[in-house]
Amino acid sequence: MEKREHWKSKFGFILAATGGAIGLGNIWRFPYITGKNGGAAFVLIYIGCCIIVGIPLILAELSLGRRSQRDAVGTFKVVKPGTRWFWIGGMGVATGYLILSYYSVVAGWTIGYFFESLLGTFRKMGSPQAVASYFDTFSASPLKAIGFHGFFIALCMIIVIRGIQGGIERACKLLMPTLLGILLICIIRSITLEGSLAGLSFFIKPDFSKLSTQAIFEALGQSFFTLSLGMGAVITYGSYLTKKDNLASSGVMITFLDTLIAILAGFAIFPAIFAFGLPPDQGPGLVFRSLTNVFNAMPGGVVFAPLFFFLLIIAAVTSGISLLEVITAYFVDERGWSRRKTVLTMGTAAFLLGIPAALSFGRLQGISILGKTPFSFVESLTANYMLPLGGLMISVFVAYIWGRRKAIDEVKVGNPAFITGRIWVFLLRYICPFIVAQILLFGVLSEFTSPRVTSFANTLRSYLSIIDIVIAAGVIIGGAIYIISIKRAKRKEE
Ligand code: TRP
Secondary structure (H helix, E strand, O other): OOOOOOOOOHHHHHHHHHHHHOOHHHHHHHHHHHHHOOOHHHHHHHHHHHHHHHHHHHHHHHHHHHHHOOOHHHHHHHHOOOOOOHHHHHHHHHHHHHHHHHHHHHHHHHHHHHHHHHHOOOOOOOOHHHHHHHHHHHHHOHHHHHHHHHHHHHHHHHHHHOOHHHHHHHHHHHHHHHHHHHHHHHHHHHHOOOOOHHHHHHHHOOOHHHOOHHHHHHHHHHHHHHOOOOOOHHHHHHOOOOOOOOHHHHHHHHHHHHHHHHHHHHHHHHHHHHHOOOOOOOHHHHHHHHHHHHHHOOOOHHHHHHHHHHHHHHHHHHHHHHHHHHHHHHHHHHHOOOHHHHHHHHHHHHHHHHHHHHHHHOOOOOOOEOOEOHHHHHHHHHHHHHHHHHHHHHHHHHHHHHHHHHHHHHHHOOOOOOOOHHHHHHHHHHHHHHHHHHHHHHHHHHOOOOHHHHHHHHHHHHHHHHHHHHHHHHHHHHHHHHHHHHHHHHHHHO
């Protein structure tokens, strides 16, 4: 076997990992899901999920990956040989396929919008409404939808074939900082538009009466999606880390940067949406409809529009490659395939799988799977069900099967002062599985409309809320212990 590649530097890893986390999930999905679920209250739940469930799980995946130095499936075989836990990884690889298949459809739209904005298509249109509704024409075109989808997958394939340092790490180092800069410029224009205030208050003033069970369910799903959790993507990236790296600080850093970009995207999009009198709950086209208008309304928009869509393509690529890398690492590590052969076959497979999703906004618009288009069906299945389920199993695996001692020992390598270990394991053992299982359960129940299911859910809710209070108390006490232990450790150092 070839010697396993590693990240060249810590900075390179952080950028690649945040590059994998930051993507369409932040700039396309977060705004549209937030818009659909009523704004600020949803955002708070989402941030809560990222902190309480996201950080412990990122750390769990990173430590598994670095410990095993293997892919998502192999990791479980190394850590618990002779058991069937590797199925968690198997489900992860399958989830990766499904996500990549529609992810690249959306990424394809951004490529299309890049070219359209270069050609000045939006500038020529009269009203903001016309600009907004161009999205329907565009996404309904089978040639464009499938063509750009294929183009995107090909782009990812080229990078992943080149491997870790030369491909993934180098691309991310340059591009992520530029994205941040452009986003800041968009925010300034968006919040200085006339009538932007309503959008700001939609995004930052919580109204908890709007918060449904379904919204909480989607907030959890969004936190998993945006942090790339629950399918072994972080395990895979962690497996290219060395023993020198500090897992805990990396995990917190990734979560922080990822959330920051999502919030910034919200500030760029919602003020503009309201300023142009567009509704916030218009689904997957939201970003495309709103930002094109922002660019039309700003000086220098001719330049910024293509630039922005170009960077969005980049953000999508850095995430797309992380999805493809999960699949690739599996075939390379477990099946002994060459990197080249894997990327070529699996990339093509994901392309074919994505075709129904690509056609969901045109030809297949009338097709319904459980009341959803093929696109939204796969999107909801993966983000709301498969990722949280995977995350649930990973937290149970690390906390109970691998065992807390071994998990903490792994995190302590490269970070000897890892006093957070106890809290981390506490969250993984008692809090994360419970929160995730509960939200999943109610999410599933809320998909049913029959009165019997609803009344059952309500009864269950009233019992569980007692446990929730205990959990909340646990988190507060846990936090207090954490702060005290940090103070003590500091005193010891002195
Ligand atoms: N997190 C990425 C985004 O926000 C998408 C992504 C990349 C992903 N790899 C993943 C999502 C693995 C889930 C699992 O755009």
